[in-house]
Amino acid sequence: MYSQKVMECFMNPQNVGEIENADGVGTVGNPKCGDIMKIYLQIEDNIIRDAKFKTFGCGAAIATSAMLTQMIKGKSIEEAMKVTNKAVADALDGLPPVKMHCSCLAEEALKAALWNYAERNGITIEGLTPPANHHEEDHAAAAEEN
Ligand code: FES
Numbered sequence: 001m002y003s004q005k006v007m008e009c010f011m012n013p014q015n016v017g018e019i020e021n022a023d024g025v026g027t028v029g030n031p032k033c034g035d036i037m038k039i040y041l042q043i044e045d046n047i048i049r050d051a052k053f054k055t056f057g058c059g060a061a062i063a064t065s066a067m068l069t070q071m072i073k074g075k076s077i078e079e080a081m082k083v084t085n086k087a088v089a090d091a092l093d094g095l096p097p098v099k100m101h102c103s104c105l106a107e108e109a110l111k112a113a114l115w116n117y118a119e120r121n122g123i124t125i126e127g128l129t130p131p132a133n134h135h136e137e138d139h140a141a142a143a144e145e146n
Contacts, residue, residue, distance in 0.1 A: 001096050002059070002095075002096070003092060003093035003095075005067075009062070009063035009064075010066075013063070013065075014070055015069035016052065016054070017054070018052055019040035019042050019051075022113075023042055023120070024041040024043060024117030024120070025113055026038070026039050026110065026112025026114070026116055028108040028112050030101065030105050032101065033057070033058065035056060035057025035061050035105065036057065037054070037057060037061060037105045037106065037108075038054045039051065039052070039068075039069070039106075039110055039113045040113065041113045041114070043077070043117055046076050047075070047077075048073055048074065048075055048077070048080055049073070051073055053065040053066070053068075053109070055105075057102070057105070058099075060102035060103065063092060064085070064095075064105070065106045067091050067092055067106075068109075068110060071083050071091060077114060078126070080114070081111075081128065083107070085100070088106055089103045108131065108132075111129075
C-alpha cells in the first residue's frame with residue numbers, strides 16, 4: 001500500500017523535534033481524524049535555515065512532515081510557498097488515495113508557520129492566506145462537529 005520512500009520516512013523520520021526560539025510555528029489539525037501536526041521554522045534573510053516537526057498522527061502524516069521539512073530547508077520563503085502537498089506526495093513516490101488528505105496537513109502546517117512568521121515580523125507573504133484552524137482548541141471544536 002505504501003511506497004518504499006513513505007516507509008523509510010515513517011520508520012526513520014528526519015527533522016523530528018522542535019526548534020527553540022523558532023521564528024515561525026504552525027499547528028494544524030485534521031478535523032476528520034483528529035491528527036495534529038506542528039512545524040517549527042528558523043528563518044534568516046528570507047531563507048528557511050532549519051525546519052522541524054512534531055506530528056501526532058498516522059504514518060502518512062509523519063512521512064509527509066518529514067519529507068516536507070527536508071524539501072523546504074535552504075529554500076526562500078517564496079520557493080517554500082510553492083511546495084504543495086502534491087509535490088510532497090510525489091517526492092514520496094505517491095500516497096494511497098485515501099491518505100492524500102494526510103499530506104494536506106503538512107502543507108497547511110507549513111503555511112501556518114509562515115503565517116506566524118509574517119505576523120510576528122509585520123510582513124506580507126504573497127499568496128499566503130490565514131490558516132483556517134491554527135489553534136488546538138479549534139481542532140477539538142472542529143472534530144466535534146464531524
Ligand atoms: Fe490523520 Fe493521516 S489519518 S493525518
